[in-house]
Amino acid sequence: MKNMNDIQFGEGTFDELYGHKIIELKENFIRTEIEITSNLHQPMGLVHGGLYSSMAEAAISYAAYFTQDGTWVGVNNNTDFLKSSKEGLLVCTASPLKLGKRSQLWEAKIYNGDNLCAISKVRLSNLNA
Amino acid sequence: MKNMNDIQFGEGTFDELYGHKIIELKENFIRTEIEITSNLHQPMGLVHGGLYSSMAEAAISYAAYFTQDGTWVGVNNNTDFLKSSKEGLLVCTASPLKLGKRSQLWEAKIYNGDNLCAISKVRLSNLNA
Amino acid sequence: MKNMNDIQFGEGTFDELYGHKIIELKENFIRTEIEITSNLHQPMGLVHGGLYSSMAEAAISYAAYFTQDGTWVGVNNNTDFLKSSKEGLLVCTASPLKLGKRSQLWEAKIYNGDNLCAISKVRLSNLNA
Amino acid sequence: MKNMNDIQFGEGTFDELYGHKIIELKENFIRTEIEITSNLHQPMGLVHGGLYSSMAEAAISYAAYFTQDGTWVGVNNNTDFLKSSKEGLLVCTASPLKLGKRSQLWEAKIYNGDNLCAISKVRLSNLNA
Numbered sequence: 012m013k014n015m016n017d018i019q020f021g022e023g024t025f026d027e028l029y030g031h032k033i034i035e036l037k038e039n040f041i042r043t044e045i046e047i048t049s050n051l052h053q054p055m056g057l058v059h060g061g062l063y064s065s066m067a068e069a070a071i072s073y074a075a076y077f078t079q080d081g082t083w084v085g086v087n088n089n090t091d092f093l094k095s096s097k098e099g100l101l102v103c104t105a106s107p108l109k110l111g112k113r114s115q116l117w118e119a120k121i122y123n124g125d126n127l128c129a130i131s132k133v134r135l136s137n138l139n140a
Numbered sequence: 141m142k143n144m145n146d147i148q149f150g151e152g153t154f155d156e157l158y159g160h161k162i163i164e165l166k167e168n169f170i171r172t173e174i175e176i177t178s179n180l181h182q183p184m185g186l187v188h189g190g191l192y193s194s195m196a197e198a199a200i201s202y203a204a205y206f207t208q209d210g211t212w213v214g215v216n217n218n219t220d221f222l223k224s225s226k227e228g229l230l231v232c233t234a235s236p237l238k239l240g241k242r243s244q245l246w247e248a249k250i251y252n253g254d255n256l257c258a259i260s261k262v263r264l265s266n267l268n269a
Numbered sequence: 270m271k272n273m274n275d276i277q278f279g280e281g282t283f284d285e286l287y288g289h290k291i292i293e294l295k296e297n298f299i300r301t302e303i304e305i306t307s308n309l310h311q312p313m314g315l316v317h318g319g320l321y322s323s324m325a326e327a328a329i330s331y332a333a334y335f336t337q338d339g340t341w342v343g344v345n346n347n348t349d350f351l352k353s354s355k356e357g358l359l360v361c362t363a364s365p366l367k368l369g370k371r372s373q374l375w376e377a378k379i380y381n382g383d384n385l386c387a388i389s390k391v392r393l394s395n396l397n398a
Numbered sequence: 399m400k401n402m403n404d405i406q407f408g409e410g411t412f413d414e415l416y417g418h419k420i421i422e423l424k425e426n427f428i429r430t431e432i433e434i435t436s437n438l439h440q441p442m443g444l445v446h447g448g449l450y451s452s453m454a455e456a457a458i459s460y461a462a463y464f465t466q467d468g469t470w471v472g473v474n475n476n477t478d479f480l481k482s483s484k485e486g487l488l489v490c491t492a493s494p495l496k497l498g499k500r501s502q503l504w505e506a507k508i509y510n511g512d513n514l515c516a517i518s519k520v521r522l523s524n525l526n527a
Contacts, residue, residue, distance in 0.1 A: 278441070279441045281436060281437055281439075282437070282439055282440055282441055282446070283416070283437060283438050283439060283440065283446035283448065283449060284440070284446070285437070286415065286416070286437050286438075287412070287415065287416075307410060308410055308411070308412060308414070308415050309412050309415075310410075310411055310412060311411055311412065311413070311456065311459065312407065312408045312411055317411070317412035317413070317452065317455070317456065318452075318455040318456075318459070318472045318475060319412065319448060319449075319451050319452020319453070319454075319455040319456060319475075320412060320448075320452070322448050322451035322452065322455065322475055322477065323446065323447075323448020323449070323451065323452060324448070325448075326446070326447040326448040326451065327440065327446065327447075327448060330440065330447070342479075342482075343447045343479055344478065344479055345476070345477070345478050345479070346447060346448075346451055346475075346476075346477045346479070347474070347475075347476045347477075348451065348474070348475045348476075349473065349474050350471075350472055350473055350474070350475070353471075
């Protein structure tokens, strides 16, 4: 497993653009955060649905990249929106449901405080398999 | 149906942040575009998967908002990633698969030139039903 | 909440055809079982993927019908197949992820012994809302 | 490509149990049918949702098995239910959205006469990749 000290999404990436930060990364687990700002809203003043999908996609892709053998790319992102948010801190935790050599399935849950805002499954395919 | 001349995603929204533009909007149809820039990439230099999910989510939510009776919010976004992109113009077109009074299902296809990059289904629920 | 003593899927239904039995039903929870027989296989001798989808669909629809106000119908069934089965007892447990008045999201997990064979989300829409 | 004359789902399989028949199978296309009988209903007298999922799962798995190189198994089945059915003939047609060597995505549409009853995406993984 690669060294995961101080891993971040990297300068100039989409994750930097929307303020996505990695808080904790270890084998089969990642936790990331986004501080909600108004430029992450849709016009009704709520967090844009795509932000939850993006957060889950990135968190899971990073976790697989750094903790799994192989070169993993997302092939499907299925996100359910459970509760809307206006402000505060979004906290995403993700872990695997199925770790195969060719295909993996991970699940992310995104909370704002005690509220479960979104739940997402991301399927990854191994380009090296 | 509301007046759809010159409708855009609006200043200060997430869609403005990632450069999402509405090109055409009419009953049961929307076409939007994003010019790919490097700050929409993930670290491998490819368009971030979350961008496709966001593009579909916003395009479909807008189309439902402006062309359907009711107040529609996305409850699920299911996006399949079919082909990666590095640069160029992403073009999203969306139209409904099922128009109910309480629940609607729309599908978006996102192309880069002739390549179908992503296909997405978004389910919407009517807050007024 | 309706009386849930001795509730079963009913004579002459598809669930009876494939041997689906309700074991336990209480508020926000259902447990059902299928004893695997060879006529539930696909040609390679494994349990047919559609059986897992059907089991989750029925378990969740029943649980919503008997424990929730409203008339609930499934609008989406998203099932991931994690491990194949040949024989033994499939045990499905399901509970809600989100209980809305118009839309509900439930999750089912199907085990064969200690193996998680399938995980399924079913979204329900309330015909009375 | 294997010989596809007179291919059927086979004796003793789940598909036989629920009356699933292959009508046409050629490269990247399959058409199958089910004559609705009352033992395919749920208790409200409508076709059981799991039947649509099963029909799509089997049609797509067969089409991949007989027309694609590799050994393909379903890893995800995502079915949207658009219109209910009581009686008549269900006709399923399926074709690929993405043909990869490791992962494939197919889509099935299930009609009853002119009504689109269900639409389903099935993702397949190649055990030989």
